[in-house]
Amino acid sequence: MPERRPAARRAARPSLRRRLLTFLLVPVLGVLVVDTVVGYFIALAYSNRVHDSDLSDSALTLAEMIGSDALRGELTAQARFLLEYDPDGRNYYEVVSDRHGRIIGNAELAVPTRRAVDVDAAPLLYDTDLGHKALRAAVMRVANRHDAGDTLTIKVAENLRDRHQRAREILLLTMPMQALLIIAVLSLVWFGVSHGLGVLEPLTTRLGRRGHDLGPIGEEDVPVEILPLTRTIDDLFARMRNMLGLQERFIADAAHQLRTPLAGIQLHVERAGPPADAAQQRDALAHVHRLAARAARTSAQLLALTRTESPDLPDHDGMPVIDLAHVVPEAVGMRVHQALALGVDLGYEGADAACLVRGDALQVQEVIDNLVDNAFHYAGRGHTVTASVARDGVEVVLAVDDDGPGVEEAFLDQLGERFFRVPGVDEDGTGLGLAIVESIAERHAARVAFGRSALGGLRVELRFAAASAPA
Known part of the structure; x- marks a missing residue:
């Protein structure tokens, strides 16, 4: 039984040739059957006309x-x-x-x-x-x-x-010609389908030689009838190229970003080994803990950035309507305990009215987390960080301000680039937080702007298109 399964699967596969022949031969055979029936009735009508003429002549002759x-x-x-x-x-x-x-x-x-x-x-x-x-x-x-x-x-x-007998005789006389016609039509249909499908051979040969190439198939030798199929395949290839690109970028970024903390961990583990004293071991283990936390945060941010760039996520028009005046304060509230531990004054300012946009609540929370982390990192202890949501005409503005040292004008345009860190800042940052914000904003059709805050530090704002309440 196991040997017969592949043959059964092959027999069950749809066949374009079989489908074309079925759709062509069955109607042709039906037409030929109808033609035979019509031919018989035509022969019968001719026989009736001849016999009616003879019958009239018999009546006239008898009268004479x-x-x-x-x-x-x-x-x-x-x-x-x-x-x-x-x-x-x-x-x-x-x-x-x-x-x-x-x-x-x-x-x-x-x-x-x-x-x-x-x-x-x-x-x-x-x-x-x-x-x-x-x-x-x-x-x-x-x-x-x-x-x-x-x-x-x-x-x-x-x-x-006699009339029916004559009609059958006439039909039998035409049957050889009908049989030849049937054979000729079936042969022409078979040849036409087989020859017509041959136009796919150059395309099949070209695709067989591609190997791992995921470039567009092109349209130079593609029949018009299968253009929709090849265009769909091209779209699939494009998505696969994007996925492979994301995978390769993730691997490269992970190798680049994790190399330093892993090397540091190895170095401090060697320091903690014998003949190190207790103080040296504690210092080495503290460095190991800090570098392991940095590696874990880097990995988490790399994964978050890769998820935001995934083509499988819904586009902006397919997202539900959410209220930023409800989502943002909840996300900020989840970071209050960390802010207290770091000595940062974290607050929220927002309008009482609903601020509706199309978006994903979890990704908006990811934006808040990265903006707040960035403000914690660059402002530091004793400073103030404020998240806000406001309606500005046909837009909803989500912003995070701090009163830290800010960023020089010359570097504002580079904020949001992958792995960019402002010169002069310690190396604990990964340079991925604002890149994640940029990617999520692009997914939400929002604009990101960096500038000087009214508090004196950095201001990062996202401008979403306002949405109407769902019916």
Whole structure:
């Protein structure tokens, strides 16, 4: 059983060739069947027309051949031969006199009731039956040449077997041509589908030679019908390139940023080993603890930055509506204990009215955390840090101010770059906090600005487009 599963899976796979042949051959076969049926009815109509003409001629001939013997219930030899030539007895006749009644015939045939039969008019053709047999009949009225004032009604009928037999013979004569037509059509469809799918071979060959290349497929040899597919694949390749780029950047950044603290940890671990005294060991372990915390923070920020740049996150229009006047003070409140421990006066200022924007509450909290950490790091103990939310026309402004030393004008444009640290500041920072803020702001279609705070230090503000309340 395990050996048969791959074959079963292959058989169950959708096939473009099989689908095209199904959609082409089934309708073609249906058309050919309909053509055969229509051909039979056309042949039957032709047979009916020929037999109707013969039936009218028989009625006219019988009217000409009736002599005086007919009044005594007899027919002339010529008339009898005309009517009784069929050995299977499929022909019927009857002659009725208006004055003398039925004078001769081999069956009682009904006359049409919906239409009158005029004297000396052309034979009238109609359908009738005899018992359970369907008949086609011709009737005409003529003046009796042997009895002045009398009128004869002449009826001639035949069953329908000959008509259907002739139609089948005509159809059988055309069947070889129909069979050749069917074979020709099926062959042309098969060849057309097989040859048409051959246009995919250059594209398949080119893609097979790409190896690990994730560049766009291009459109120079792509049929119009599969352009949507190749464009979708190009979009997928672009997302894969972005993901691989993020992965490579993360690996490179991690290697670059973690190299220094890991080397420091190794150095201080060696210092803490024998023959170090207790004071040297305590100092080395303190450095190890500080460097391990720095490595952990660097790793966390690298992961946070990578998450913010992930293409799998929803775009700005797909984000829910949130109230920054509610989200920001909650995020600031979670950092109060740390601010007290660091000796920093952390506060919040905001309007009482709702400040609605489209965004992700967790990412906004990430922004607050990084801005507050940045202010703690650069302002330091004894300083003030204030987060605020305000409505400014059609925008909502989220800002963090501090009264620290600030940043020189020459370096403001570089804030937000990955791993950039203001010269003269100790090396504990990673240079990723403001880069994370920039990435989240871009995801939220917000603008980031750096400048001098009214408190005297640095001011970082994000301007979001205001949103209306959801229905």
